[in-house]
Amino acid sequence: MTYLVLAYAFAVVLLGGYVFWSLRTLRELERRQ
Amino acid sequence: MNRYEKAAAAAVALMLVAAGAIFLYAPGDALQGPVQRIFYLHVSSAIAAYGCFAVVLVGGIIYLRNESPVADRFARAGALVGVVFTTVTLVMGMLWAKPIWGSFWTWDARLTSTLVLWIIYAGYLLVRRLAEPGRQAARIAAVVGIFGFIDVPVVHFSVTWWRTQHPGPIVVNNALPAEMLATFLFTLACTLVLAAVLIAIRYRIETLLDAKVAIAEPAKLVSAQQPEAAP
Numbered sequence: 001m002t003y004l005v006l007a008y009a010f011a012v013v014l015l016g017g018y019v020f021w022s023l024r025t026l027r028e029l030e031r032r033q
Numbered sequence: 034m035n036r037y038e039k040a041a042a043a044a045v046a047l048m049l050v051a052a053g054a055i056f057l058y059a060p061g062d063a064l065q066g067p068v069q070r071i072f073y074l075h076v077s078s079a080i081a082a083y084g085c086f087a088v089v090l091v092g093g094i095i096y097l098r099n100e101s102p103v104a105d106r107f108a109r110a111g112a113l114v115g116v117v118f119t120t121v122t123l124v125m126g127m128l129w130a131k132p133i134w135g136s137f138w139t140w141d142a143r144l145t146s147t148l149v150l151w152i153i154y155a156g157y158l159l160v161r162r163l164a165e166p167g168r169q170a171a172r173i174a175a176v177v178g179i180f181g182f183i184d185v186p187v188v189h190f191s192v193t194w195w196r197t198q199h200p201g202p203i204v205v206n207n208a209l210p211a212e213m214l215a216t217f218l219f220t221l222a223c224t225l226v227l228a229a230v231l232i233a234i235r236y237r238i239e240t241l242l243d244a245k246v247a248i249a250e251p252a253k254l255v256s257a258q259q260p261e262a263a264p
Contacts, residue, residue: 001067003068003128003129003131004071004128007074007075007124007125010125011078011121011124011125014120014121018231019041022231023038023234025238026238029241029245030035033244
């Protein structure tokens, strides 16, 4: 069970973090444009 | 909320529904126990990564043919998103392997070829990051992206070409019960939607970055064409 939780926690952090970082980068670039 | 944020919110919502199916709908596995549920996102992420690297392949071929900046931007976007999904695949696989095999890693054909795939496209991103923006970097990266794709069928068929510790194909062999198969196919569809949305967002970012370079250093433009809006 520990490994299942760790695996999905990692996926959530990486994919969620990437989505957040992408949207923040995009917003920042569009604001500067 | 712009259209990219709306698309990202929809993709995240779909992934939450997929998580619901994985943890609430799919039946447990009598042999492996709870860790079997890692399979749904692990395999879906691997297939999403194949799709992303196919975008790099097609983008690279088109760029080498007509130096289209649109194709080059799609290739850059596909490589980054593909590396993210390959990382998910590798780490989730390692966390499945520990309780099942007793170790996080073994140098079998599937695991090694997947690690090589990650290194190839991480190298592609490194070339794009370190080289001066321009035709030369784009051409070198296109060649890396095209030849790097050779590893995708090697990864996919490694479990049938060689004797590996990694489980063989179970979806195409009808080895999954109906509920598990439905959960897998739904998770796969949601993951592919997420990958497509992430590529579209990254494409837009690359377009804006190209426009920034074009303003600051016009000579370093990948081509003479002006950056275009995202499709």
